[in-house]
Amino acid sequence: MNEPAILTVLIAMLGGAIRVSTPFMFVSLGECLTEKSGRVNLGLEGTLVLGAMVAYAFSYHTGSPWIGVLAAGVAGSALGAMHGSICGLPRVNDVAVGIAMMLFGVGVAFFFGKPYIQPEAPRLGSIPLGLWSDSASLKSALQVNPLFFIGIALAVVMAWSLRNTRWGLVVRTVGDSAAAARAMGISVNFVRLMTTTVGGFAAGVGGAFLSLSYPGSWNQGLSSGQGLMAVALVIFARWDPLRCIAAALLFGAAGAIGPSLQSIGITQGYYFFNAAPYILTLGIMIATSSAKHSARDMPGELSIAK
Amino acid sequence: MSNAPLVTGAPRDIVGPVATPAAGSDFAARFRANSEYVVIPLIALLIAAALFAVFLMAIGKSPVDFVSYVWRGGFGTSFSLQNTLQRSAPLILTALAVAIPARIGLIMIGGEGALVLGGFASAVVAIPMLGRVPPMPTLIIMAIFAMIVGGFWVGLAGFLRYARGVNETISSLLLTYIGIAIMNFFVEGALRDLSDPNKPSTKPLGKAYMVGVIPGTEVHWGIVFGVALCIALYILMTRTTFGFAARVTGGNFRAALAQGLPVGRLIVACSAIAGACAGLAGFFEVAAIQGRANASLAAGYGFTGILVSFLARHNPLAIPVVAILFGGLVASGGLIQRRMGLPDATVLVLQGLIFVVLLTSETLYGRFSMFKPPAERDRT
Numbered sequence: 001m002n003e004p005a006i007l008t009v010l011i012a013m014l015g016g017a018i019r020v021s022t023p024f025m026f027v028s029l030g031e032c033l034t035e036k037s038g039r040v041n042l043g044l045e046g047t048l049v050l051g052a053m054v055a056y057a058f059s060y061h062t063g064s065p066w067i068g069v070l071a072a073g074v075a076g077s078a079l080g081a082m083h084g085s086i087c088g089l090p091r092v093n094d095v096a097v098g099i100a101m102m103l104f105g106v107g108v109a110f111f112f113g114k115p116y117i118q119p120e121a122p123r124l125g126s127i128p129l130g131l132w133s134d135s136a137s138l139k140s141a142l143q144v145n146p147l148f149f150i151g152i153a154l155a156v157v158m159a160w161s162l163r164n165t166r167w168g169l170v171v172r173t174v175g176d177s178a179a180a181a182r183a184m185g186i187s188v189n190f191v192r193l194m195t196t197t198v199g200g201f202a203a204g205v206g207g208a209f210l211s212l213s214y215p216g217s218w219n220q221g222l223s224s225g226q227g228l229m230a231v232a233l234v235i236f237a238r239w240d241p242l243r244c245i246a247a248a249l250l251f252g253a254a255g256a257i258g259p260s261l262q263s264i265g266i267t268q269g270y271y272f273f274n275a276a277p278y279i280l281t282l283g284i285m286i287a288t289s290s291a292k293h294s295a296r297d298m299p300g301e302l303s304i305a306k
Numbered sequence: 307m308s309n310a311p312l313v314t315g316a317p318r319d320i321v322g323p324v325a326t327p328a329a330g331s332d333f334a335a336r337f338r339a340n341s342e343y344v345v346i347p348l349i350a351l352l353i354a355a356a357l358f359a360v361f362l363m364a365i366g367k368s369p370v371d372f373v374s375y376v377w378r379g380g381f382g383t384s385f386s387l388q389n390t391l392q393r394s395a396p397l398i399l400t401a402l403a404v405a406i407p408a409r410i411g412l413i414m415i416g417g418e419g420a421l422v423l424g425g426f427a428s429a430v431v432a433i434p435m436l437g438r439v440p441p442m443p444t445l446i447i448m449a450i451f452a453m454i455v456g457g458f459w460v461g462l463a464g465f466l467r468y469a470r471g472v473n474e475t476i477s478s479l480l481l482t483y484i485g486i487a488i489m490n491f492f493v494e495g496a497l498r499d500l501s502d503p504n505k506p507s508t509k510p511l512g513k514a515y516m517v518g519v520i521p522g523t524e525v526h527w528g529i530v531f532g533v534a535l536c537i538a539l540y541i542l543m544t545r546t547t548f549g550f551a552a553r554v555t556g557g558n559f560r561a562a563l564a565q566g567l568p569v570g571r572l573i574v575a576c577s578a579i580a581g582a583c584a585g586l587a588g589f590f591e592v593a594a595i596q597g598r599a600n601a602s603l604a605a606g607y608g609f610t611g612i613l614v615s616f617l618a619r620h621n622p623l624a625i626p627v628v629a630i631l632f633g634g635l636v637a638s639g640g641l642i643q644r645r646m647g648l649p650d651a652t653v654l655v656l657q658g659l660i661f662v663v664l665l666t667s668e669t670l671y672g673r674f675s676m677f678k679p680p681a682e683r684d685r686t
Contacts, residue, residue, distance in 0.1 A: 042475065086662065089669035095413055095475055096616070097665050103609060104658025110651030225483045232476050271494065275487035278480050282472075285480075291471040 005264045008137060012263045015141025016256020017249055018148060019214040023048065023223075024248035025151040026206030027230035028237065029158060030076075030199035032244050035234055036162065037195040038175035038301025041083050042098025044203040045227030046105020047076045051207025053113035056218035060121035065212045068121070069147070072208035073201040079105055080200020084193035094303065102227075116218050124212045145213045147205070151245070154202070158241040171195060175299035203227065225278060232281045236288055238297040254280045342677040343619055350667035351617075354660040361655070367646055379641035380634025388524045392595070394626070394633030395528030396421065399587035400611025401618065401625045402532075402539060403460065403580040407474070408620040409543050410576045411556035412467065416460050416478030417584040418608025419485035424456035424585025425592040426489040429508045429599035430497060432515065441515045449589045456585020457578040459485060464577025468570040474577075486604050493600055507600035517594040526594035528587070533626050535583060540622040552576055584608060610636065613661045632657075 027044050034041045051072035059068030083101050087094045130142030162168035174181045174191045181188050210226075211218045233251060237243035258273030289295065359369035380390045400417035407414035428448035435444045463481055466472040492498075494506045502510075517526050543549035552572050555562040562569050587607065592599055614632055618624035639653045 082662070086666050089666065091671065092665060092668050093413075097662070099413070099415060099475070099612060100658065100661035100665050103613070103654065104662050107651055107654030107656075107658040111649050111655050114649040114651070225480070228476060228479055232480070235473075268495075269491065271487050271491035275484050275491075278483045278487070282477060282480050282484070285472045285477060286466060286470050289471040289473075291469055294471075 008264050009260045011135070011137045011141050012260035013253055013256045015143070016260055017253035018141075018144055019252070020255040021248040021252025022145060022148050022151055022209045022213070023206040023226055024230050024233060024251050025148075025155070025245060026209065027203045027227050028233045028244040028248055029151065029155055029241055030080075030202030030206070031231050031234045032199075032237070032239055032241055033158065033171070033202070034080075034192075034195050034199035035302055036175045036239060036299055037171045037192045038178065038299050039084075039087060039094050039192045039196060040098060040231070040303060041080065041101070041196055041199060042095055042228070042231060043079065043083055043101025043105060044098075044200075044230060045223065045225065046102040046109070047079045047200050047203040048207040048210065048223050048227040050079060050105045050109040051076045051204030052211035052222050053109040053116065053207075053218055054204070055208030056121050056211040057112070057116050059123075059212055060116060060119055063122055065122050065124045068212055069124070069205055069208040072204040074204070076200040076202070076204020076207065077197045078200070080197040080203075081193065083200070084196030087196075088189035088193060110220055113218060113220070117220075121212070121218075123216050124209075126213070145209065147209050147213065151248075155241040155245045162241070172299070175301055178301055203230075206230075229277060229281045232285050235295060235298075236284045238295065239299060240297070251277055251280065338677050342671065342674070345677075346667050346670050347617055347619065347664060349670075350664040351660065353667075354656075354663040357663065358656050358659055361659075367648065371646060372642065375642050375645055376635060376638045379638025385524075386634075386637060389637045390630060390634040391523075391525045391529050392633075393637050394629040395526070395532050395590055396587040396607040397611055397614050397629040397633055397636075398529065398532035398536060398626055399583045399590075400608045401614035401629055402535060402622060403584040403587075403608070404612050404615035405618065405620040405622055405625060406539060406543070406576050406580045406583070407460075407464070408615065409549075409556050410552045410573055411559065412464065412573070412577065413475045414460060414463060414478050414577060414580055415475055415612050416463055416482050416581070416608075417587075417611050418604060418606070419478070419482030420456035420459045420581040420584035421588040421591070421608050422482075422489050422603045423459050423485040423588070424452035424581075425588025425596075425603045426492070426508075426599040427455035427585075428452040428589045429511070429592045430492075432511055432593075433497075433509050436509070436512065436515060444515055445517060445593060448593060449586060452585040452589035452592075453582035454585070456588060457580075457582035460581025460584065461574050461578035464574045467577075468573045482608065489599065489603070490601060499598070505600055505602075507598040510598045511593065512597075515593070516597060517590065526590065528590035528594055531586065531590075532629075535586075536622040536625050539579070539583075543622065548572075548575075584611075610657060613657055613664075616661065617664055 027048055031041060031044055054075040055065070055068035055072035057068075058071040059065040062068070079101060083097055086092055086097050124145055124147065126143040126145050128139065128142065129144050130139035133139060133142075162172060170181070170186055170191060173184065174186060174188050178188045181191070207223070210222050215222070229251060233247045234244065237247040255277045257276050258270055261273060262270065362369045362372055379386055381387055400421060403417035403420060404414060428451050431451045432444055432448050435447070459481055460478060463474050463478040466477055467474040493508060497508050498506050499509045517528070519526050520530065543552065551562070551567045554565070555567060555569050555572050559569070588603060591603055596602060610632055614625060614628045618628045635653055635656070639650055642648055642652060643650050
């Protein structure tokens, strides 16, 4: 079974895109919800790392990775609730609090995560979607984690309910004009607290994927900037959950370039290809921003792209 | 609030006798108003310390032990104090990298990347000069190179902010990751010193080409340059037209545009100054501590610097004091780890906690009547 090298790379990139994109998906969906209500949570990088650590620890102690996923979500919502309630106070800058929460989350994760670097915890199983194919590399590329599909389902549900439910309308109103929302008798701070908490839950689940599926172990170098890139990704996806999925897949593919090339023995420039997602993010931000007017479809209350 | 300046300023000019108490308390009023900026961060520090003590007790460690180890590891002996000063040099410089852009209204957090790339650039530019050019000119060229590269890196984020409206917080952090990747790419590849099998590094500078220590101490000159830069940049930002224009831009962007200020140039200049400071920190890490460029340049000084600047309220004159405090905390990390059996991330937890509480305390400004001039008190 000799495949041409380019096919091997493409198949590895397909598999990589599916795997690498999953955490991006969850973080960006969480951030999308938060930003829809007019607040930015830059601390999701910390949430991601803490989620990864908590998921691994719970999976190790209970033997069930799904309990780990749940625990990661709860830890993420705790950080989200902290961010949400602090930013509810007058004169507090949400971007700066996000930076602080990033450092805090990473610190707490490293502090409690030290004993879990060595032990092996049970991982999340995958659904083998490639059984129809004879190609071994395609089979391994199509080992898809159920969280990938949960993420897509979440995006569809979110997109639908933002458009069609009362709650969706409330969130969008708060995000577009806090004054209008107040006039309608909506508590702006409460809605933002809720969206930040739920967004934190999603980001925590994304972290669980990192430690329990791919790369599938807990260590201190697990996440370097995925949480932050997801924030940029939301701007690129113009605050639409469905476009977040597409953007996450694109980022996943960029992140998979390095490992895929390694699989056929190209190790030259490993660090360069590892930087590809950052460069892509920056490039996309440059291409989609404008100095003259704010980004298209941006929630009116958002401070980040003004 | 909005009519306050009218009330405090007018009586002095119009009616003489009535104004006497107001004029007499002018200094007192300013002192009162400024003390708010000292008292509230101190309250935040105390609350964070209390929360951290509760955290330590919850995991069964003694907060008293912690304090005594921070004292011993950071300030207690002459050795530890010198270690602290050594570590506060990069903190001062990376804090300046946050404080200067903050004056013009930007939250720039790319100090770590500028430090790493600046340090790397200075190590690279030195390689062909070793043994051919005397140490002093070599070091000067290294420092200039580090500042140019660091300044370019953060200046880029400032330029993108102005020209394309790219959010500077995200772009500067992305540039940090890219900068670290660039250094790793070269250090593990083309520029790796193959005679050293241990850690991928550039060619070592050698003892003759290292920055010396301040006579009578073990502390390198970085802290002197750091403090001097703090003073120089304080003067630049408060006593010159450049600084005034920058602060106007930070206070009200539209007003600055309407006044015809060169907003774009100001933003790029402030960002570049910031990057140059962080790059200089990288130069000192390479030329005074490591002796070569490798992955240990990314030691997190850039991130601690963010906290230092926020705690100093982006005031260059307050930065050295806060930086020495945190330098001591960083320096005592090893001792705490060994003696108390706490992980090295303990310092990170404490820093994160302080940062969160500090930003929460922003909400307290203007809430206490004791900081307001007496005339304003009864009308809230």
